[in-house]
Amino acid sequence: MTDGQHLRADVCIVGAGPAGITLARKLAKHGHAVCLLESGGEDFEQDAQSLYTGASVGMTYYxxxxxxxRFFGGTIHIWGGRCGQLDDIDFERREWVAHSGWPFGAEALAGYYxxxxxxLRLGSYGYDERLWREIGAxxxxxxxxxxxxxxxxxxxxxxxFALRHCEDLVRSENVEVVLHANAVHIQAGPDARSVTxxxxSTLDGRQGKVSAAYYVLACGGIENPRLLLSSRDVEVNGIGNGFDQVGRYFMEHPHCRAGRLDGNRSYALWDGxxxxxxxxxxxxxxxxLPTxxxxxxKEILNCALTFKLQRDPSRGISTGKRIYEHLRHELAPDRRGRRIYYTYRGLKRWFDRNLRPTVEHALSALGITGLTxxxxxxQAPxxxxxxxxxxxxxxxxxxCPELDWQLSSQDKNxxxxxxxxxxxxxxxxxMGELKKSGWLDEPALEWPVDLGVGPHPIGGYHHMGTTxxxxxxxxxxxxxxxRVHNYRNLYVAGSSVFPTSGWANPTLTIMALSLRLADHLDTRLRN
Structure with missing residues (x-):
């Protein structure tokens, strides 16, 4: 990008993560000119990463x-690869869950899933109970x-989604990928009905502009509202914020240890x-999952329950767990750091697949481990x-953004x-008695900081609901x-548009929504 450059396209996409890249690829296949803006470079750069600094004033959070x-591909560079599909009920208006309900049902995403x-090359299609037969269990x-x-x-x-795996975008005549291009302002028209x-801007001071028929924000659940709220020269409260909705309803997938089952029968359940x-x-x-x-x-939310064979919490956290958490949360996410993390993760998966069943059976028989x-x-909206x-x-x-994450009594209940x-x-x-974790009987809404799950009671950096x-x-x-209400040509992609979070990790749904949005924009552009 040169200083003063004015880029033009059919569609301008801000953010080159799974949402933006998926959208750009499909629009390019439809023959539309796409400008894909990425704040970072091809790999991790500390100066670009520092632009993500913000404050957390609510529940304990990372x-x-x-x-x-903040570089091409986004947070998926430290992704665990876990893909799940939302249930039908996750899309429904649930009378016992305030603010629930998507504006369409699960069938609208079926083909896009x-x-x-x-x-993502996930093999044969299927996420429900029929898979038990396929795996022979x-x-x-x-x-x-x-x-x-x-x-x-x-x-x-x-x-x-690393750049080396997106050569189709780089080679495409329909896509212009612009690295180190930070979107700093959305310019609304004087009538606050369209974006012009x-x-x-770059960190070294170069300035530029992108003009397009349509604009899509794909910066994640914190940066999408941040950019809307900070663009306030036409709408004083920020773009699309006439009813004070931008930034609200932040959701995560909070994790916790809820109980423990001791005894020899626990291994059989863990093995299954x-x-x-x-x-x-x-x-x-x-x-x-609850049906x-x-x-x-019971007027409860959806959840995913899993089981771990773990030592009694009073014995402390295992060395392997401490190493894994350190690599995941403390190691610099540059190429070397990610290589160390992926190598360790690969070794851990090999151990889980080949040795852990034998080791865990022995530890369980000796009464050293129990089922957690x-x-x-x-999380309720x-x-x-x-x-x-x-x-x-x-x-x-x-x-800078300020996150005020709040959980409710319904989440804990x-x-x-x-x-x-x-x-x-x-x-x-x-199978024995499940001993419920003591914090569940305490009146406080604060969830425990539990190293048996992670350093905080949180999920996997799932930032949902804020647009x-x-x-x-x-x-x-x-x-x-x-499409942002009242705006003719401004859209948002990613998990920030989720009205509810459901039980499943968001990446598959993010990509399905991007494919759906690409078809919508294709129709608009052709008309």
Missing amino acids: PLENTRL RGAHEI SRPPFDEKLFTTRFWRFDKREEP GIRI MRKRYLADNIAVAPAL ASLQRE LIVRAE NPHSRVRLSNRKDILGLP TVTVLTDTLGSEFERLG RMSADPRTGVVDADS
Whole structure:
């Protein structure tokens, strides 16, 4: 990018992560000119990464600059590869979950889920209980009226959206990839009904502009609202924020240890619900979910329950776990650091697949380990959980983000109800007593900092909901087509548009939504 450069395209996409790259690829195949802006370079650069610095003033959370990566490919460079598909109920309006409901049903994404699945090379298609037959294993014997099973599939490639794996974009005559181009301002027209351009800047002071027929923000659940809120020369509260919705409803997938089952029967359950199986040469892992009928009856949220054989918490955290958490959260995410992390992760997966069953069986027989219930919880949409702008500015002059993450009594009650229900199932099956974690009986909403799960009670850097979909601009930021309400040509891609988070990791849904948005924009451009 040269100083003063004015770029033009049919579609300008801000952010080269899974959402933006997936969208750019499909639009290019449709024959449209795309300008794909990326703040960082081809690999990690500390100066670019520092632009992610922000404050966290709510629930205990990671430093914001550690939860995202600012270079081509985005945070998927430290992705675990875990892919899941939302359930039908995750899209529904649930009377017991305030602010729930997507503006379309699960059927609207069915074909796009398959498309995302194929892009990620996840083998034969399927995420539900029928997969038990394919992997040659039996479904756990829990009451089918209470619990069902779903599967994650794992992308076995490292860094599938790295620039070296996106040569099709680089070679395409329809795509212009611009690195080190920071979007610093969305220029709205005087009537606040359309966008006329995106101002861009580099860290060394070069300035430029992009003009396009359509603009798509694909910067993630913190940067999307940050850019909308900071562009306020026409709309004083920020673009698309006439009803104070931008930045609200921030959701994560909070994790916790909910209970523990000791005794020899625990190994058999762990062996059936183990971390990995192979299906069509792709790693898959089962999770236990509450059925839709149980969610309705108990008025709870959706969750994924998994099991770990662990030492008693009083014995402390294992050395291997400490090494893994250090590599994941403390090692610099440059190419060398990621190589160390991926090498260790590969060794760990080999151990899990080839040696862990034998080791765990012996430890369980000796009474050294017990079965720990791990909950990956859906978080209820909460307007008080939000991203705001702080008074501090970054080196480019943009206000830094401030995250006020809030959990509710419904989030905690869901874990309590599921733990109690599962405990009753253990007793019915003669598997022993599930000892509920003590924090669930305490009145405080704060979830425990638990190194047995991770350094904080959090999920996997899943930033959702801050530009949520809604048919009504009074309750959301974008419509069913991901278009910012009242704006003719401004769209948002990624998990920030999720009205609810559901149980599943968001990447597959992010990509499905991007494929859907590409078809919508193709139609608009052709008309």
